[in-house]
Amino acid sequence: QRSLLGLKDLSKEEIISILDRAAYWEAQPDKVKPVLQGKFVANMFFENSTRTRFSFEVAEKRLGAEVLNFSAAVSSVQKGESIYDTVRTLESMGIDAGVIRLKPIGVLADLATKIKVPLINAGDGNNEHPTQALLDIYTMRKHFGELKGLTVAIVGDILHSRVARSNLWALQKLGVQVRFCAPPNMVAADLAAEYISMEEALKADVIMMLRVQLERHENGMIKSAEDYREHYGLTVERAQRLAPHAIIMHPAPINRNVEIDDELVEHPQSRIFPQMENGVPVRMAVIERALV
Ligand code: CP
DSSP, X not given: OOOBOOSTTSOHHHHHHHHHHHHHHHHOSSSOOOTTTTOEEEEEESSOOSHHHHHHHHHHHHTTOEEEEEEGGGSGGGGTOOHHHHHHHHHHTTOSEEEEEESSTTHHHHXXXXXXXXXXXXXXXXXXXXXXXXXXXXXXXXXXXXXXXXXXXXXXXXXXXXHHHXXXXXXXXXXXXXXEEOOGXXXXXXXXXXXXXXXXXXXXXXXXXXXXXXXXXXXXXXXXXXXXXXXXXXXXXXXXXXOTTOEEEOOSOOOXXXXXXXXXXXXXXXXXXXXXXXXXXXXXXXXXXXXO
Protein backbone atom coordinates (compact mmCIF):
# COMPACT_ATOMS: atom_id res chain seq x y z
CA GLN A 1 0.00 0.00 0.00
CA ARG A 2 1.66 3.15 -1.21
CA SER A 3 0.88 6.84 -1.09
CA LEU A 4 1.81 9.13 -3.96
CA LEU A 5 2.64 12.52 -2.54
CA GLY A 6 4.90 13.72 -5.34
CA LEU A 7 7.40 12.80 -8.03
CA LYS A 8 10.39 14.61 -6.54
CA ASP A 9 11.15 11.63 -4.33
CA LEU A 10 9.92 8.87 -6.63
CA SER A 11 12.59 6.81 -8.41
CA LYS A 12 12.89 6.58 -12.18
CA GLU A 13 12.04 2.86 -11.92
CA GLU A 14 8.83 3.57 -10.00
CA ILE A 15 7.78 6.22 -12.52
CA ILE A 16 8.37 3.81 -15.41
CA SER A 17 6.52 1.05 -13.60
CA ILE A 18 3.42 3.32 -13.22
CA LEU A 19 3.61 4.29 -16.93
CA ASP A 20 3.89 0.63 -17.95
CA ARG A 21 0.96 -0.34 -15.78
CA ALA A 22 -1.08 2.53 -17.25
CA ALA A 23 -0.34 1.11 -20.72
CA TYR A 24 -1.62 -2.24 -19.47
CA TRP A 25 -4.86 -0.65 -18.27
CA GLU A 26 -5.27 1.32 -21.48
CA ALA A 27 -5.02 -1.90 -23.48
CA GLN A 28 -7.73 -3.73 -21.49
CA PRO A 29 -10.78 -4.41 -23.65
CA ASP A 30 -13.21 -4.40 -20.70
CA LYS A 31 -14.19 -1.07 -19.25
CA VAL A 32 -14.46 -2.51 -15.73
CA LYS A 33 -12.08 -5.00 -14.15
CA PRO A 34 -13.02 -5.23 -10.47
CA VAL A 35 -9.59 -5.78 -8.91
CA LEU A 36 -10.51 -3.31 -6.14
CA GLN A 37 -13.89 -4.79 -5.28
CA GLY A 38 -14.67 -4.13 -1.61
CA LYS A 39 -12.19 -1.23 -1.34
CA PHE A 40 -13.45 2.24 -0.48
CA VAL A 41 -11.71 5.27 -1.97
CA ALA A 42 -12.56 8.85 -0.97
CA ASN A 43 -11.96 11.71 -3.37
CA MET A 44 -11.40 14.70 -1.11
CA PHE A 45 -11.28 17.93 -3.05
CA PHE A 46 -10.70 21.04 -0.96
CA GLU A 47 -10.06 22.97 -4.18
CA ASN A 48 -12.08 22.93 -7.41
CA SER A 49 -11.40 20.40 -10.15
CA THR A 50 -13.02 18.89 -13.22
CA ARG A 51 -10.42 16.67 -14.93
CA THR A 52 -8.56 15.31 -11.93
CA ARG A 53 -11.65 14.63 -9.84
CA PHE A 54 -13.65 12.93 -12.56
CA SER A 55 -10.79 10.94 -14.04
CA PHE A 56 -9.96 9.62 -10.56
CA GLU A 57 -13.61 8.67 -10.17
CA VAL A 58 -13.70 6.94 -13.56
CA ALA A 59 -10.41 5.16 -12.75
CA GLU A 60 -11.70 3.97 -9.37
CA LYS A 61 -14.99 2.75 -10.84
CA ARG A 62 -13.20 0.95 -13.67
CA LEU A 63 -11.22 -0.92 -11.00
CA GLY A 64 -14.44 -1.83 -9.17
CA ALA A 65 -13.81 0.30 -6.06
CA GLU A 66 -16.55 1.93 -3.98
CA VAL A 67 -16.20 5.68 -4.47
CA LEU A 68 -16.98 8.44 -1.98
CA ASN A 69 -16.89 11.98 -3.28
CA PHE A 70 -16.21 14.68 -0.75
CA SER A 71 -16.59 18.28 -1.75
CA ALA A 72 -15.45 20.97 0.69
CA ALA A 73 -18.11 23.39 -0.55
CA VAL A 74 -20.96 21.26 0.83
CA SER A 75 -19.21 19.84 3.90
CA SER A 76 -18.55 20.82 7.51
CA VAL A 77 -15.41 22.62 6.29
CA GLN A 78 -17.91 25.47 5.80
CA LYS A 79 -18.49 25.35 9.59
CA GLY A 80 -14.76 25.68 10.21
CA GLU A 81 -13.72 22.02 10.39
CA SER A 82 -10.02 21.57 9.62
CA ILE A 83 -8.53 19.55 6.76
CA TYR A 84 -6.98 17.13 9.27
CA ASP A 85 -10.28 16.56 11.11
CA THR A 86 -12.08 16.03 7.81
CA VAL A 87 -9.60 13.43 6.51
CA ARG A 88 -9.40 11.76 9.92
CA THR A 89 -13.23 11.56 9.95
CA LEU A 90 -13.29 9.73 6.63
CA GLU A 91 -10.46 7.47 7.78
CA SER A 92 -12.48 6.61 10.92
CA MET A 93 -15.35 5.52 8.70
CA GLY A 94 -13.13 2.95 7.02
CA ILE A 95 -11.88 4.34 3.72
CA ASP A 96 -8.97 2.36 2.27
CA ALA A 97 -7.34 5.27 0.40
CA GLY A 98 -7.83 8.97 -0.11
CA VAL A 99 -7.29 11.16 -3.15
CA ILE A 100 -6.77 14.71 -1.99
CA ARG A 101 -6.50 18.18 -3.49
CA LEU A 102 -5.51 21.07 -1.26
CA LYS A 103 -4.65 24.73 -1.56
CA PRO A 104 -2.33 25.28 1.44
CA ILE A 105 1.28 24.27 0.88
CA GLY A 106 2.84 21.75 3.27
CA VAL A 107 -0.44 20.41 4.69
CA LEU A 108 -0.37 17.21 2.65
CA ALA A 109 3.12 16.22 3.82
CA ASP A 110 1.98 16.77 7.42
CA LEU A 111 -1.27 14.82 6.90
CA ALA A 112 0.64 11.88 5.47
CA THR A 113 2.51 11.51 8.78
CA LYS A 114 -0.78 11.29 10.72
CA ILE A 115 -3.16 9.39 8.42
CA LYS A 116 -2.62 5.65 8.07
CA VAL A 117 -4.37 4.96 4.75
CA PRO A 118 -2.51 5.74 1.49
CA LEU A 119 -2.98 9.29 0.25
CA ILE A 120 -2.72 10.33 -3.38
CA ASN A 121 -1.88 13.92 -4.19
CA ALA A 122 -4.38 15.36 -6.66
CA GLY A 123 -2.64 18.76 -6.53
CA ASP A 124 -1.32 20.58 -3.45
CA GLY A 125 -0.91 24.33 -3.68
CA ASN A 126 1.92 25.20 -6.04
CA ASN A 127 3.97 22.22 -4.84
CA GLU A 128 3.16 19.08 -6.87
CA HIS A 129 0.51 17.55 -9.12
CA PRO A 130 2.06 14.12 -9.63
CA THR A 131 -0.71 12.38 -11.55
CA GLN A 132 -0.91 15.30 -13.99
CA ALA A 133 2.81 15.00 -14.71
CA LEU A 134 2.53 11.22 -15.02
CA LEU A 135 -0.23 11.56 -17.61
CA ASP A 136 1.79 14.25 -19.39
CA ILE A 137 4.82 11.97 -19.53
CA TYR A 138 2.66 9.03 -20.57
CA THR A 139 1.32 11.18 -23.43
CA MET A 140 4.87 12.12 -24.51
CA ARG A 141 5.97 8.48 -24.39
CA LYS A 142 2.98 7.41 -26.48
CA HIS A 143 3.90 9.96 -29.15
CA PHE A 144 7.69 9.69 -29.19
CA GLY A 145 8.26 6.12 -27.93
CA GLU A 146 11.53 7.05 -26.21
CA LEU A 147 11.72 9.87 -23.67
CA LYS A 148 15.48 10.14 -23.22
CA GLY A 149 16.94 13.02 -25.22
CA LEU A 150 13.64 14.87 -25.75
CA THR A 151 13.43 18.60 -25.17
CA VAL A 152 10.41 20.01 -23.33
CA ALA A 153 9.67 23.72 -23.03
CA ILE A 154 7.21 24.66 -20.29
CA VAL A 155 5.81 28.12 -20.92
CA GLY A 156 3.95 30.49 -18.62
CA ASP A 157 3.22 30.88 -14.97
CA ILE A 158 6.03 28.67 -13.60
CA LEU A 159 5.95 30.37 -10.19
CA HIS A 160 2.45 29.15 -9.34
CA SER A 161 2.63 25.86 -11.22
CA ARG A 162 2.56 22.51 -9.45
CA VAL A 163 2.38 20.95 -12.93
CA ALA A 164 5.73 22.50 -13.89
CA ARG A 165 7.36 21.28 -10.68
CA SER A 166 6.16 17.68 -10.95
CA ASN A 167 7.05 17.54 -14.65
CA LEU A 168 10.50 19.03 -14.08
CA TRP A 169 11.42 16.60 -11.32
CA ALA A 170 10.13 13.53 -13.13
CA LEU A 171 11.30 14.39 -16.64
CA GLN A 172 14.85 15.16 -15.49
CA LYS A 173 15.07 11.65 -13.98
CA LEU A 174 14.01 10.23 -17.35
CA GLY A 175 16.76 12.02 -19.27
CA VAL A 176 14.56 14.77 -20.74
CA GLN A 177 15.86 18.32 -21.04
CA VAL A 178 13.31 20.66 -19.45
CA ARG A 179 13.52 24.39 -19.99
CA PHE A 180 11.17 27.13 -18.84
CA CYS A 181 9.91 30.29 -20.50
CA ALA A 182 8.12 32.77 -18.25
CA PRO A 183 7.45 36.45 -17.71
CA PRO A 184 10.00 37.84 -15.21
CA ASN A 185 7.39 38.01 -12.41
CA MET A 186 6.42 34.34 -12.90
CA VAL A 187 9.90 32.84 -12.60
CA ALA A 188 10.46 30.27 -9.81
CA ALA A 189 13.91 30.94 -8.38
CA ASP A 190 13.90 27.65 -6.42
CA LEU A 191 13.79 25.41 -9.51
CA ALA A 192 16.93 24.22 -11.27
CA ALA A 193 16.08 24.79 -14.92
CA GLU A 194 17.26 27.15 -17.63
CA TYR A 195 14.94 29.95 -18.77
CA ILE A 196 14.66 30.57 -22.50
CA SER A 197 12.88 32.97 -24.84
CA MET A 198 9.59 32.18 -26.56
CA GLU A 199 11.52 31.85 -29.85
CA GLU A 200 13.75 29.16 -28.30
CA ALA A 201 10.73 27.41 -26.73
CA LEU A 202 9.25 26.95 -30.22
CA LYS A 203 12.23 24.70 -31.12
CA ALA A 204 11.40 22.07 -28.45
CA ASP A 205 9.94 18.62 -29.15
CA VAL A 206 7.17 19.37 -26.67
CA ILE A 207 5.78 22.80 -25.91
CA MET A 208 3.70 22.72 -22.76
CA MET A 209 1.61 25.82 -22.22
CA LEU A 210 0.50 26.61 -18.66
CA ARG A 211 -2.69 28.27 -17.60
CA VAL A 212 -2.43 31.82 -16.31
CA GLN A 213 -3.61 31.11 -12.76
CA LEU A 214 -5.54 34.27 -12.05
CA GLU A 215 -6.94 32.82 -8.81
CA ARG A 216 -3.40 32.54 -7.36
CA HIS A 217 -2.26 35.97 -8.55
CA GLU A 218 -1.89 39.14 -6.64
CA ASN A 219 -3.30 42.16 -8.48
CA GLY A 220 -1.42 43.28 -11.56
CA MET A 221 0.64 40.14 -12.29
CA ILE A 222 -0.38 40.44 -15.93
CA LYS A 223 -0.99 43.73 -17.70
CA SER A 224 -3.87 42.30 -19.75
CA ALA A 225 -4.86 39.06 -21.48
CA GLU A 226 -3.92 40.62 -24.85
CA ASP A 227 -0.50 41.66 -23.61
CA TYR A 228 0.17 38.19 -22.16
CA ARG A 229 -0.90 36.52 -25.43
CA GLU A 230 1.33 38.83 -27.45
CA HIS A 231 4.45 38.02 -25.41
CA TYR A 232 3.90 34.48 -24.08
CA GLY A 233 0.89 33.01 -25.89
CA LEU A 234 1.10 30.14 -28.35
CA THR A 235 -0.51 31.96 -31.25
CA VAL A 236 -1.38 30.44 -34.62
CA GLU A 237 1.52 32.42 -36.11
CA ARG A 238 4.01 31.08 -33.55
CA ALA A 239 2.71 27.51 -33.90
CA GLN A 240 3.67 27.59 -37.59
CA ARG A 241 7.30 27.65 -36.46
CA LEU A 242 7.03 24.41 -34.43
CA ALA A 243 8.82 21.37 -35.86
CA PRO A 244 6.40 19.04 -37.71
CA HIS A 245 7.07 16.28 -35.15
CA ALA A 246 6.55 18.58 -32.14
CA ILE A 247 3.48 18.33 -29.93
CA ILE A 248 1.49 20.96 -28.05
CA MET A 249 0.38 20.21 -24.49
CA HIS A 250 -1.60 22.03 -21.81
CA PRO A 251 -2.84 20.58 -18.50
CA ALA A 252 -6.15 22.52 -18.81
CA PRO A 253 -8.42 24.21 -17.95
CA ILE A 254 -7.48 26.53 -20.79
CA ASN A 255 -7.80 30.28 -21.07
CA ARG A 256 -8.48 30.27 -24.82
CA ASN A 257 -6.78 33.12 -26.67
CA VAL A 258 -4.63 33.97 -23.65
CA GLU A 259 -1.92 31.30 -23.26
CA ILE A 260 -3.02 29.39 -26.38
CA ASP A 261 -5.08 30.37 -29.41
CA ASP A 262 -8.49 28.81 -29.77
CA GLU A 263 -7.60 27.25 -33.17
CA LEU A 264 -4.66 25.33 -31.64
CA VAL A 265 -6.54 23.52 -28.88
CA GLU A 266 -7.65 20.73 -31.24
CA HIS A 267 -4.90 21.21 -33.81
CA PRO A 268 -3.41 17.96 -35.25
CA GLN A 269 -0.24 18.62 -33.22
CA SER A 270 -2.17 19.23 -30.01
CA ARG A 271 -2.37 16.47 -27.40
CA ILE A 272 -4.59 18.39 -25.01
CA PHE A 273 -7.65 16.12 -25.14
CA PRO A 274 -5.52 12.94 -25.42
CA GLN A 275 -3.84 14.12 -22.18
CA MET A 276 -7.25 14.01 -20.49
CA GLU A 277 -7.97 10.59 -22.00
CA ASN A 278 -4.62 9.28 -20.76
CA GLY A 279 -5.39 10.53 -17.26
CA VAL A 280 -7.75 7.61 -16.69
CA PRO A 281 -5.34 4.66 -17.21
CA VAL A 282 -2.57 6.57 -15.42
CA ARG A 283 -4.82 7.11 -12.40
CA MET A 284 -5.93 3.47 -12.54
CA ALA A 285 -2.27 2.51 -12.20
CA VAL A 286 -1.77 4.92 -9.29
CA ILE A 287 -4.91 3.80 -7.40
CA GLU A 288 -4.05 0.13 -7.93
CA ARG A 289 -0.49 0.77 -6.67
CA ALA A 290 -1.97 2.34 -3.53
CA LEU A 291 -4.28 -0.54 -2.74
CA VAL A 292 -3.04 -3.84 -4.10
N1 CP B 1 -5.38 19.68 -15.03
C1 CP B 1 -6.15 19.72 -13.90
O1 CP B 1 -5.68 19.47 -12.78
O2 CP B 1 -7.45 20.07 -14.13
P1 CP B 1 -8.56 20.21 -13.00
O3 CP B 1 -8.18 21.39 -12.13
O4 CP B 1 -9.86 20.43 -13.73
O5 CP B 1 -8.56 18.96 -12.19
